[in-house]
Amino acid sequence: MNCEDFSKLPIYLIGAGNVATHLGIAFHRSGIAIKSVWSRNIDNALSLSKNINSDYTDNLNDINNEKAVYIISVPDIAISNISKTLGKNNSILIHTSGSTSIDILQSYSENYGVFYPLQTFSKTTKDIEFKGIPVLIEYSNNLVNELLISWCNLIGVKSTNSDSEQRMKLHIAAVFVNNFTNHMFAIAQELSETYKIDFNLLRPLISETFEKIKSFKPKDIQTGPAIRNDHDTIKKHIESLSNNPDFAKIYSFVSESIIQMHKKEK
Amino acid sequence: MNCEDFSKLPIYLIGAGNVATHLGIAFHRSGIAIKSVWSRNIDNALSLSKNINSDYTDNLNDINNEKAVYIISVPDIAISNISKTLGKNNSILIHTSGSTSIDILQSYSENYGVFYPLQTFSKTTKDIEFKGIPVLIEYSNNLVNELLISWCNLIGVKSTNSDSEQRMKLHIAAVFVNNFTNHMFAIAQELSETYKIDFNLLRPLISETFEKIKSFKPKDIQTGPAIRNDHDTIKKHIESLSNNPDFAKIYSFVSESIIQMHKKEK
DSSP states (O other): OOOOOOOOEEEEEESHHHHHHHHHHHHHTTTTOEEEEESSSSSHHHHHHHTTTTTEEGGGGGOSSSSOOOEEOGGGGGGHHHHHHGGGGGOOEEOOOSOOOOOGTTOOOOOOEEEEOOOOOOOOOOHHHHOOOOOEEEESSSHHHHHHHHHHHHHOOEEEEHHHHHHHHHHHHHHIIIIIIIHHHHHHHHHHHHOOOOOOGGGHHHHHHHHHHHOOOOOGOOOOSTTTTTTTHHHHHHHHTOOOOOHHHHHHHHHHHHHHHHHHHO | OOOOOGSSSEEEOOOHHHHHHHHHHHHTTTOOOOEHHHHOOOOHHHHHHHTOOOOEEEGGGGGGSOOOOOEOOOOOOHHHHHHHHHHHGGGGGEOOOSSSSGGOOHHHHHHEEEEEEEEEOOOOSOOOTTTOEEEEEEEESHHHHHHHHHHHHEEEEHHEEHHHHHHHHHHHHIIIIIIIHHHHHHHHHHHHHHHTOOGGGGHHHHHHHHHHHHHSOGGOOOOTTTTOOOHHHHHHHHTTTTTTTTHHHHHHHHHHHHHHEEEEEE
């Protein structure tokens, strides 16, 4: 039996972007010490380090002299190269990406895993409450599993086992429910500015949209011109958007998709 | 000075769909009596009439024998024909459509207006709290204006003057913030079923999406592969959606629109 305990190893946070920032703060608040933050951009590393009482660096060689745990929260395309440097000493490599397979880490260490919090993180937003957030975990061996579970317990998140394929699928669904809905709001906001409409008039409608899907299947509460097959209104709206061909295109395709989804049902 | 008071006239509700149902209930609860409900479908008229303690009919001739107020809440395409029948006696014709001009009513009476509640209404959903909902109003003369304002005051909604052009533009913005976001949720739900993912895992993310736009401009809190210009992930996701070409198309166009919107900013 391997009696090693990864929870005694120093933890380094690799990255200082949206996810790294919120993770770092959540770890720090839960009493999990981050020894140092690395970022390509030293100002970002410094800035995050102040919030989590850690060292900071822009040089990976400063922080790979001992066996350690690395939380790699960088753009997906950079994960492999960074892991190559950090994997020596059989260190523990944990990436936080939704759509990157765990397998990308296997050439660099025996000890690796994924810790993917299913949430939207912007540096500009307020502190996010981590409690109750689902974190999808995956691991190369039981010691990594224990480490990830202990983090989840300390932070108060809900750990869920997920292989890389399922995780990417959940990421795709997350893109629809967050990234794309937010873009619909952004379009409405831009239209409000163009048309000189008070965006606040839309807020009760936005609230109701979110309230309804707490209790109903979204498909069952679809409303609007598309589901009514109200082609006259759709046409009027698309004509009215002619100065925003990009928004007109979105309007047209999403309406068509609503019509198709509900045609299937009938 | 015209001393007529339209608030003494009987009120008929024309239609028994989503909007008519919720309006009827809101009027009834606020002590504004509806004399009768008309629907092409007598069962729908009966069903709504029970909720609002009114008569019901499927025959317009039953209800146009006196000067009256007609709240016309039917598919846009049917407004004109119905108004033609109901406008005799110079009755008050009020339609509830976002994207139909007030002018459609002008051939049928001197007294007409629009009462458009900016909200999403489904018969299947719970009772909607009307208080605070913006209602966009438009009117042919001051007597109609007074009537509409008195309804707004009794129901507790916020009346906002809006001409037909502005109302349609607000309706377009409403389609984006409600109909289209709801469809994004519906797609995610359908993907969850296909992929055997628990949709509830997405709920904290949905809550956060909604919480964030209470305090931030949606454009400023956009996250996800598109705004990161993460073309590898976008490509992976679109490939993974190859069994749902319709969803893949939405994914691709909305991502492209996010990229374009933020390119403009830089």
